[in-house]
Amino acid sequence: MTKKLRIGVLVSGSGTNLQAVIDACQKGSLTAEVAVVITNKADAGAISRCEKAHIPWQFVDHRLFHDRQNFDNKLIEILREAGVELVLLAGFMRILTASFIDSFPRAIMNIHPALLPAFPGLHAPRQALDYGARFSGCTVHFVDKGVDNGPIILQAVVPVLESDCEETLQARIQEQEHKIYPEAVQLFAEKRLTVEGRKVRILPPAPGSEP
Numbered sequence: 001m002t003k004k005l006r007i008g009v010l011v012s013g014s015g016t017n018l019q020a021v022i023d024a025c026q027k028g029s030l031t032a033e034v035a036v037v038i039t040n041k042a043d044a045g046a047i048s049r050c051e052k053a054h055i056p057w058q059f060v061d062h063r064l065f066h067d068r069q070n071f072d073n074k075l076i077e078i079l080r081e082a083g084v085e086l087v088l089l090a091g092f093m094r095i096l097t098a099s100f101i102d103s104f105p106r107a108i109m110n111i112h113p114a115l116l117p118a119f120p121g122l123h124a125p126r127q128a129l130d131y132g133a134r135f136s137g138c139t140v141h142f143v144d145k146g147v148d149n150g151p152i153i154l155q156a157v158v159p160v161l162e163s164d165c166e167e168t169l170q171a172r173i174q175e176q177e178h179k180i181y182p183e184a185v186q187l188f189a190e191k192r193l194t195v196e197g198r199k200v201r202i203l204p205p206a207p208g209s210e211p
C-alpha cells in the first residue's frame, strides 16, 4: 500500500478548504491523511468538520501566549507529535514566525484568494473588484518568510463579472480553491514539486503511476 502523506492543517474559520482536502483523502484522489487540525478560534466551523470526519483537532488560543514565538512553539510541538510532513494554512489568520517556517522547510503551503502577486493581504476579492480587474482567481504557494509571497505552485483564473459583488466573486473563487488545493497537495505527495529560486517545477508522474 502507498504510504500516505501526513498533513497538518491550520485554520481559523469555516474550513471549506479543509473539507475539500478531507473529501479528496476520503475519495482517494489524495494519497494523504489529515493527521491533525489546529485552530486558534474556539468557534471555528472547521471543528465540526473534524468531528464528523473523526480527525484529531486542537484549539490553541493565541491570546494565552505572551508572544508569537511561544504560540508557534506550541504549534510546532503538536505538528511534530502528529508526525506531520506537510503543513497547510487554510484560512489561518496568524502570521507565522521565521522559526516556524524554518521548522518545515519547503513543506508549508497556503491558499490565497487572488492571482498573486496581485492583491496580497486581507479581502483579496474586494481588492480585485475595487481595482476593476477583469480576472482574479486563487493561488496555492509555498510559504516563505514574506506574507503571501512564496513560490507559486498552482493558480486558477476566475473572471470578474459585471454583476459581481464581493460575496459572489469570493464564492466562485472558493470553488476553484477547493480544486487546486488538493491537487497541489497530491503533487507534493507524489514528490513532483521542486523549487528553483522563485520557480516551482512540476515533474512528470513517475513511470507506471498513471492510471
Ligand code: GRF
Binding pocket: 013, 014, 015, 016, 017, 018, 090, 091, 092, 111, 112, 113, 174, 177
Ligand atoms: C480562503 O478563501 C483562502 O483563500 C483564504 O482563507 C479562506 C479560507 O476559507 N486564505 P475556508 O475557511 O477554507 O472556507
